[in-house]
Amino acid sequence: MDQRSVKGAGPSDTFPPDTCVLLAEDNVLNQEIVRELLELSGIKTVCTSNGREAVERFLADPPGTYALILMDIQMPVLDGYGAARAIRRLGKTGQRPDAADIPIIALTANAFADDAYQAKQAGMDEHVTKPLEIEHLLKIMKRWIS
Secondary structure, three states, rough: OOOOEOOOOOOOOOOOOOEEEEEEEOHHHHHHHHHHHHHHHHHHEEOOOHHHHHHHHHHOOOOOOEEEEOOOOOOOOHHHHHHHHHHHHHHOOOOOHHHOOOEEEEEEEEHHHHHHHHHHOOOOOOOEEEEEEEEEHHHHHHHHOO
């Protein structure tokens, strides 16, 4: 994904002050693009480069730090499905009660119905395809962030 592949860049609705999301994305250029686009809507973004880092970062930061998680599916070390399952497990074990309810949005180039099904099975709440249409992503995020 490069800047030409991000359609409709620009703020949509406003988000609560100090909204912060966790982005798990292995491509550094994609991280920078998403971070910059979300910042236009006043959203702070913390980036990780693989699923394991996302789980570790979520666990290390205090409950309530993140309004939601944007999770790439195809990443090294631990893919997005495994990371989502690990985060949901933290909620089930009581280690992080907020892990059971934090919205997790899959970001993937795979647009097949089976991919959306696998994302749901892994505990993800939404499935957004790349290239990202930022207005669509912001609309989905707004639905999950109160």
